[in-house]
Amino acid sequence: MKALNKLFIFFLVSHLFISNITRAQEIIPSTLEIKDRSFAIVTDRTTFEKCQKEITAYRDVIESEFLPTLIIYHSWKNPEQIKNELKKLYESSKTEGVIFIGDIPIPMILKAQHLTNVSTAIPSDRFYDDFSLTFDFLEQSKTNTQLFFYNLGISSPNRIRSTIYSARLKPLASSSKSNDKYQQISTYLNKAVQARQQKxxxxxxxxxxxxxxxxxxxxxxxxxxxxxxxxxxxxxxxxxxxxxxxxxxxxxxxxxxxxxxxxxxxxxxxxxxxxxxxxxxxxxxxxxxxxxxxxxxxxxxxxxxxxxxxxxxxxxxxxxxxxxxxxxxxxxxxxxxxxxxxxxxxxxxxxxxxxxxDPTFFFSLSSADTLSQFVNETDNKHLVQALSKVSSPEAQSFLLNQLFLNRYEGLTKLLMQYYDSSKYATVRYTCIHIAERQEGEIRSALFSKGIKDPDECIRLEVIHSMARIGDPIFIPALVEAYTENQHAESILSAINMALYAFNKDLIKNIAEQHFMTTNNYTDKSAEKEKFYDTQFTGVYLEIDKKIFDTNSDRQKQGIADLHTVHYHPSITRYLEFVRNSKMNIDLRIAMLESLSCFRDSYRKPEIVAACKELMVDTRHSKRLRDEARRTLNNIN
Structure with a gap:
């Protein structure tokens, strides 16, 4: 018996040893020394075997530009295998990016309505490249085994911030033997190599x-x-x-x-x-x-x-x-x-x-300012010094964005300084774009300037942001912007959509005062009625009538509309809707999903408090409590 046990242990150890050798052979190391960055080519075993020459040539041309590149191939069973491998490479080899070539599992993401425009499953490689996001596995598709369905994790961060960059090289389905998927990949990789020949x-x-x-x-x-x-x-x-x-x-x-x-x-x-x-x-x-x-x-x-x-x-x-x-x-x-x-x-x-x-392609320098050395810079003092020296607007914008990503404490002062002094719309836009993601006086101050900016893209950014935040203090600026932008169709459309997020009576009170004092029109009364006719019609005007209807289909539609128009005045009623155990559980869950889109709302603290209460109230079902936990995380 002891002999049999020893024999079993011998075979087990031998198997593990051979498995480790096999795994090691699946990672082809870079031919260059890895110092501060590397790149990864991830492919499936069959694609590597059929396209090895072209994949190796592609690796070589990337390395000719001094970016160490590893090749990883395997018969991948699920997305988790790949993500785990990428995390290891990020730690051990400072991997900055990856390309997925061939038959690589495709994550299909659900429960991410606060991050996107749809509520259906979304093919997304953020599963692979944003290491902070978490996911809960649901199932593998039975009709297409490359598709793996996940919910975004209950405790997952609520914003995208990719750790590495990624790209796909997924061939088209073809019935032609002369242009099968492996031939498509080989042809493309030859093209990618050729593209590097001319700077x-x-x-x-x-x-x-x-x-x-x-x-x-x-x-x-x-x-x-x-x-x-x-x-x-x-x-x-x-x-x-x-x-x-x-x-x-x-x-x-x-x-x-x-x-x-x-x-x-x-x-x-x-x-x-x-x-x-x-x-x-x-x-x-x-x-x-x-x-x-x-x-x-x-x-x-x-x-x-x-x-x-x-x-x-x-x-x-x-x-x-x-x-x-x-x-x-x-x-x-x-x-x-x-x-x-x-x-x-x-x-x-x-x-x-x-x-x-190909994500690694770069164009030849055509600016006196260079930025590649600042891509992963974490020393804010170094970035501020660089900001004071660069002259091009895009270099200034890039460095301001890096300081924001690094949470630089002196950023507020810089944003105001660069917005006020820059003649470049791109720089002013960057200041507004960053301020939008911050709270406090800097956001209000720059919004009051930005809604009057001569550039239309900047005005649009401010209008969209005001609607997401929903504070009634923005209504006068939006009404004034309506009268000052009669020449700008996109601005008028954006204001119309933005004002759906505010209380109708408040809008009327402010509009009455504004049209009495404005000098923009010869017939103020006619223009005011035109404003009312435009603003107080449309499918989003009466969202609450749908939500609090007795017809469940209309209720579903009204709740879904909150993904598009964040109607802040009724948040108290929406939270009562969720708490009401007499309401249909599916509708209550749907309302929590819609409330997860209110992460920028000035009334967010009320949603947070309600979710914390619901999470621990055992009178509600576990399903509702879990959804409250998810919503809490999504808006925080």
């Missing part, structure tokens, strides 16, 4: 908007001109246009995509058809507000860019319909100053935004 600065840009008011289009154009000043040297370097009611320019957009000298294409309100036939050559394409990057589907439009026969290299796209962003190219000018595409995208990550293609 290229950002000097050719195309911006296209399908439909947008002229004033908003002009504002975004000014931003791009400040971010890429070198493109102004020639009228042909910055192709910037939009559709209008008389003509559409989709055909010209396709011609632009096919240009071999185009560096960046920026697309809003994407309306192109037959994407597979475009064959783009642009290095980086940004689809700002369309869900064309859903890589959980066998075929997805962004994939036709990445895997096109043209030279298109990298796409930034969304996996679901994103929340509208007034400035989706925030800090993109840093690509002029040494950052690679992944480092820039990481600064703007949302739950649904994803890079598809």
């Amino acid at each position: 290229n600065s950002v000097d050719q840009i195309m911006s296209y908007v399908a439909f947008q008011p002229l004033s908003a289009w002009s504002s975004q154009s000014y931003f791009l001109e400040e971010q890429f000043p070198q493109v102004l040297k020639s009228s042909t370097r910055f192709q910037n246009y939009k559709d209008d009611k008389f003509r559409t320019l989709q055909g010209e957009t396709i011609n632009q995509f096919r240009r071999k000298d185009l560096d960046i294409a920026f697309i809003r309100q994407y309306a192109l058809s037959n994407v597979a036939m475009i064959h783009p050559n642009v290095t980086l394409t940004i689809f700002a507000d369309n869900p064309i990057g859903n890589f959980s589907e066998p075929q997805y439009d962004a994939g036709y860019f990445t895997f096109s026969p043209g030279n298109a290299l990298t796409v930034l796209a969304n996996s679901v319909q994103p929340t509208p962003h007034p400035h989706p190219t925030y800090l993109i000018g840093s690509l002029n100053m040494g950052l690679n595409i992944g480092q820039w995208a990481k600064l703007n990550n949302t739950l649904e935004s994803h890079l598809l293609g």
